[in-house]
Amino acid sequence: MSRSVKKGPYVDEKLLKKIAGKKPQESGVIKTWARASQIAPEMVGFIFGVHNGKSHIEVFVTEDMVGHRLGEFSLTRKFVKHGGKMQKEQDLAKKDAELAAAKSAKAATETPVGAKK
Numbered sequence: 001m002s003r004s005v006k007k008g009p010y011v012d013e014k015l016l017k018k019i020a021g022k023k024p025q026e027s028g029v030i031k032t033w034a035r036a037s038q039i040a041p042e043m044v045g046f047i048f049g050v051h052n053g054k055s056h057i058e059v060f061v062t063e064d065m066v067g068h069r070l071g072e073f074s075l076t077r078k079f080v081k082h083g084g085k086m087q088k089e090q091d092l093a094k095k096d097a098e099l100a101a102a103k104s105a106k107a108a109t110e111t112p113v114g115a116k117k
Contacts, residue, residue, distance in 0.1 A: 009067070012037040019046055031056055035071030050074035 003010060012034035019030065024045030031049040044063055049056030050070045057074040065073070081087065 009038045009040070010036065011040050016040070016042070019043060022046075029056070029058055032070065035069065035074065037070050039065045039068055039070060041066050052076045 012032070015030075015032055015034055015037055018032075019027070019042060024047075027046065029047050029049045031051070033051045035050060039061055043061045044066065046061055048059045048061065048070060050059050050073065051057075052074045053076050059070065059073045083090075
C-alpha cells in the first residue's frame with residue numbers, strides 16, 4: 001500500500017542532513033540503516049552503504065531509482081544453489097565435456113611436425 005499523497009514521500013531526516021551541502025564526487029560511502037527511506041532527487045550521484053542485516057551493501061543512486069526505497073537495492077537474503085549431490089555431478093559432467101571440446105579443437109588447429117604449409 002502506498003503512502004498518502006497529503007503526507008508526501010518518507011525521506012529520513014538524518015540521511016538528508018548527511019548529504020546536505022556535499023557534492024557526490026567528494027563524499028565517500030554514506031552508511032545508513034534507513035532501508036524504508038525513499039530516494040529523493042537530491043540523492044542522485046551519491047553512494048549509500050545500505051545495511052542488509054549483516055553488512056552494508058554499496059548502492060550508487062541513479063535517476064531511475066528516484067521514488068524507490070533504499071532497501072530495494074540491498075538484498076537481505078542470499079540465494080543458495082538448489083540440487084545437492086545430483087547437481088554437482090551434472091556440473092562436473094558439463095565441465096568435463098567443455099574441456100574435451102577445447103582439447104579437440106586445439107588438436108585440430110595444430111599442424112603435424114612434418115607437414116608443409
